[in-house]
Amino acid sequence: MPRFYSLAALVALWALAAALAQSRLLPGPLTVGAVTLADLRSGELPFQMGCTLARVVSSFVIAMLLGTIAGYAMGRSKSVDRYADPWLIVLINLPALVTIIFAYIWIGLDETAAILAVAVNKLPNVIVVMREGTRALDPGLDEMAKAFQFTRLSRIRHVVIPQLAPYLAASSRSGLSIVWKIVLVVELIGRPNGVGFVLGSAFSLFDMARILSYAICFIALMLVIESLLVQPLERRAIRWRGRPA
Amino acid sequence: MNDAQSAGEAAPLELRIEGKTYLSADGTPVEVVRDLQLRLEAGSFGALIGPSGCGKTTILRIAAGLDPDFRGELRRPGSGRLGMVFQEPRLLPWRTVEANIRLALPAHETAADLTELVGILGLGSHLARYPGELSLGLARRVAIARAFAARPDFLLLDEPFVSLDEAVAIRLRNELVALTTRTRVTTLFVTHDLAEAIQLADRLYFLSERPARIILERSLPPPRGARSRDVIAAISDEMRSLLSRLR
Numbered sequence: 001m002p003r004f005y006s007l008a009a010l011v012a013l014w015a016l017a018a019a020l021a022q023s024r025l026l027p028g029p030l031t032v033g034a035v036t037l038a039d040l041r042s043g044e045l046p047f048q049m050g051c052t053l054a055r056v057v058s059s060f061v062i063a064m065l066l067g068t069i070a071g072y073a074m075g076r077s078k079s080v081d082r083y084a085d086p087w088l089i090v091l092i093n094l095p096a097l098v099t100i101i102f103a104y105i106w107i108g109l110d111e112t113a114a115i116l117a118v119a120v121n122k123l124p125n126v127i128v129v130m131r132e133g134t135r136a137l138d139p140g141l142d143e144m145a146k147a148f149q150f151t152r153l154s155r156i157r158h159v160v161i162p163q164l165a166p167y168l169a170a171s172s173r174s175g176l177s178i179v180w181k182i183v184l185v186v187e188l189i190g191r192p193n194g195v196g197f198v199l200g201s202a203f204s205l206f207d208m209a210r211i212l213s214y215a216i217c218f219i220a221l222m223l224v225i226e227s228l229l230v231q232p233l234e235r236r237a238i239r240w241r242g243r244p245a
Numbered sequence: 246m247n248d249a250q251s252a253g254e255a256a257p258l259e260l261r262i263e264g265k266t267y268l269s270a271d272g273t274p275v276e277v278v279r280d281l282q283l284r285l286e287a288g289s290f291g292a293l294i295g296p297s298g299c300g301k302t303t304i305l306r307i308a309a310g311l312d313p314d315f316r317g318e319l320r321r322p323g324s325g326r327l328g329m330v331f332q333e334p335r336l337l338p339w340r341t342v343e344a345n346i347r348l349a350l351p352a353h354e355t356a357a358d359l360t361e362l363v364g365i366l367g368l369g370s371h372l373a374r375y376p377g378e379l380s381l382g383l384a385r386r387v388a389i390a391r392a393f394a395a396r397p398d399f400l401l402l403d404e405p406f407v408s409l410d411e412a413v414a415i416r417l418r419n420e421l422v423a424l425t426t427r428t429r430v431t432t433l434f435v436t437h438d439l440a441e442a443i444q445l446a447d448r449l450y451f452l453s454e455r456p457a458r459i460i461l462e463r464s465l466p467p468p469r470g471a472r473s474r475d476v477i478a479a480i481s482d483e484m485r486s487l488l489s490r491l492r
Contacts, residue, residue: 018356140335143311147329148349149397156347240339240375 007021027209036213047222048214051194052183055111058181059118064172066119067126067166074127075134091124096182100189109190118182125178139169165237171232180222257401258285260308262317265300278302278315279456285448287322290425290432290469292442294427301435302332302403303456308433309401310332322431323398326351330392330402334384336376342387343372349395359463360396366390366420382413389417400425400432401445406441418445424471433476439484443477446470460491 011029018028039045074081074088103117137160144154187196195214202210265278277300285291295301306312309329310321328349336345343359350357363369366386376384385405392400402421406414422445425432436442442449447469451461465472465480472480 010385138330140333143306144310144329144331144335146307148391149327150348151352154348158337158340158344162337218414240377 012030017165031209034213048198055183056180059115062119067123068130071127071130072134074217075131082187096121101168104190107152114186121182140224258322259320265315274457281458288429289447291448292434292446293450294442300457305435323389326397326398328392328395328397330388330405332403334388338376339449341401346394347390400430402434439481445482
């Protein structure tokens with residue numbers, strides 16, 4: 001309930017400010033609501049959000065997959081870590097905008113470039129978290145799995161992944177928010193559709209109602225994904241911890 | 246025993262460690278074992294007894310084949326199916342008791358019936374629980390059940406009853422005797438408790454301080470597991486006086 005009141009207060013504050021300002025540059029909640037409804041009916045809003053969501057999901061999956069593999073390898077092997085760490089540092093400090101420009105110039109203004117650029121931006125963060133997780137693996141359980149001759153598959157499934165689950169959850173949560181913010185930038189610079197593209201064209205028209213409408217809808221969508229997908233998965237992964245003796 | 250040696254399963258455990266060193270945290274080499282020779286007949290129960298920190302666990306890990314980094318030779322009994330009970334239970338906390346035991350089953354019998362094994366160890370009502378919900382005594386039982394579920398032809402136990410209260414330890418020792426007698430598995434048991442070793446074992450191996458070697462070996466008359474308190478006391482007195490002359 002406190003969450004609801006807090007959000008309601010934010011909307012009330014916005015309505016008040018809009019009423020006082022009486023400006024085209026700060027439309028109130030009702031105006032924004034009307035624009036949202038119109039774009040929902042015309043199918044414009046679902047289409048643009050769908051484009052963006054597809055890019056978010058693809059680059060998120062690529063970044064998580066590659067990042068987990070690389071982070072695991074670096075956490076397991078000191079020599080891999082020594083060789084790969086400088087690359088990682090370069091990657092971490094590469095500004096998102098630079099990656100995006102490189103991708104568009106080298107690959108072209110297409111979907112592959114857009115998705116790759118976002119994935120590369122997210123990648124180092126996943127690697128760092130998964131490397132930490134891998135370093136924290138319990139050597140006692142490794143030895144147990146070896147003594148009982150677990151197959152490679154059951155070692156990964158029953159021994160490694162459950163230990164990495166909290167790290168996977170942490171990097172997916174932070175990852176999702178990073179990814180969708182960068183996707184908008186990528187769309188603004190080089191895609192003919194998606195929420196980022198709409199925001200860009202609305203910006204050039206000073207159409208504040210549309211900017212607010214799309215921004216709010218996208219935040220709402222990400223909250224839904226977070227609470228309906230990420231959080232339940234996290235709870236499932238740590239259910240063995242929950243029960244008191 | 247010579248005539249049985251052609252059959253792989255009746256081969257004894259033969260372990261010879263000329264030397265085993267490891268690097269301590271500050272990089273200085275520490276010699277843990279030197280010139281150790283150990284032979285344990287197939288189907289018998291051997292106990293390694295020594296002071297804390299003398300390298301018992303190191304020897305056990307080498308015997309299990311978990312640590313190939315030593316000078317010497319190892320011939321394990323049987324076809325290499327290992328059952329191991331570590332000092333800590335080392336269960337997977339995110340799997341139930343039953344799943345923990347089942348994961349150790351040999352690959353071709355993952356659906357095996359566990360009722361009997363679980364019954365002997367009194368785990369029947371705990372199968373659906375997670376290890377975090379168990380007392381240490383129960384977790385140790387699960388670890389023992391897991392070791393036997395693997396159908397081992399070589400069983401290794403590393404002080405499995407340490408830090409349990411005596412009543413629980415006595416019960417678990419009896420359960421261990423019952424299971425090892427029934428399966429006739431070649432067993433190597435590490436302990437610092439002489440009375441425990443005399444109660445359980447066919448053969449005792451006494452270790453020196455670090456670097457460890459065997460300073461005294463002694464076979465005990467049967468029946469193991471059923472020796473009375475007086476017999477155990479008499480044997481341990483005899484061992485202590487022998488050892489005091491050696492040390």
